[in-house]
Amino acid sequence: DAGITQSPRHKVTETGTPVTLRCHQTENHRYMYWYRQDPGHGLRLIHYSYGVKDTDKGEVSDGYSVSRSKTEDFLLTLESATSSQTSVYFCAISESTSPAFFGQGTRLTVV
Amino acid sequence: RKEVEQDPGPFNVPEGATVAFNCTYSNSASQSFFWYRQDCRKEPKLLMSVYSSGNEDGRFTAQLNRASQYISLLIRDSKLSDSATYLCVVRLSGGSYIPTFGRGTSLIVHP
Numbered sequence: 001d002a003g004i005t006q007s008p009r010h011k012v013t014e015t016g017t018p019v020t021l022r023c024h025q026t027e028n029h030r031y032m033y034w035y036r037q038d039p040g041h042g043l044r045l046i047h048y049s050y051g052v053k054d055t056d057k058g059e060v061s062d063g064y065s066v067s068r069s070k071t072e073d074f075l076l077t078l079e080s081a082t083s084s085q086t087s088v089y090f091c092a093i094s095e096s097t098s099p100a101f102f103g104q105g106t107r108l109t110v111v
Numbered sequence: 112r113k114e115v116e117q118d119p120g121p122f123n124v125p126e127g128a129t130v131a132f133n134c135t136y137s138n139s140a141s142q143s144f145f146w147y148r149q150d151c152r153k154e155p156k157l158l159m160s161v162y163s164s165g166n167e168d169g170r171f172t173a174q175l176n177r178a179s180q181y182i183s184l185l186i187r188d189s190k191l192s193d194s195a196t197y198l199c200v201v202r203l204s205g206g207s208y209i210p211t212f213g214r215g216t217s218l219i220v221h222p
Contacts, residue, residue, distance in 0.1 A: 088152075
């Protein structure tokens, strides 16, 4: 399996608090992605990165920010968590010629 | 119109049956195609890449029809362990090689 880990794996937080999810890879892949998965919607792209300090928005980026200061780490921040951000969050990595590989996911509940 | 469309199912089949899923994509510039498998509450895992000439991996056969912009997955001799959601994924060439996911097709194999 690809070396990709997400932390935390589970989190419960209160509305209005900031939350940061971490994705760490040991594969030295250039591309990293954050998705959320909700019933009826499938996997939707939040943000992605194509290199250190190079990031861009996906289709559901409102309320989220990201940072990539090192090749191996891609952080997703919910600046002020809302109940609509309760979801399962997946990080994925890839190279241009390879399929994407996923972390195990983070289950986030905003109460 | 979603970029990648799949019949959500569920497809409910007996052990030993042959089942086929289709997936259509809207962007003719799509260059890479994959099938992933996702078990309940787990991360998506690569099942197989899809090549222009079609390809087979054991009981699984994938085909690509660029003219009609669809890909297919055929599972022969279904096993109980094949029960899962199957995700169709396409990627453009260039840019940030963002994988775009269908919502998935649910397969239930029963004794």
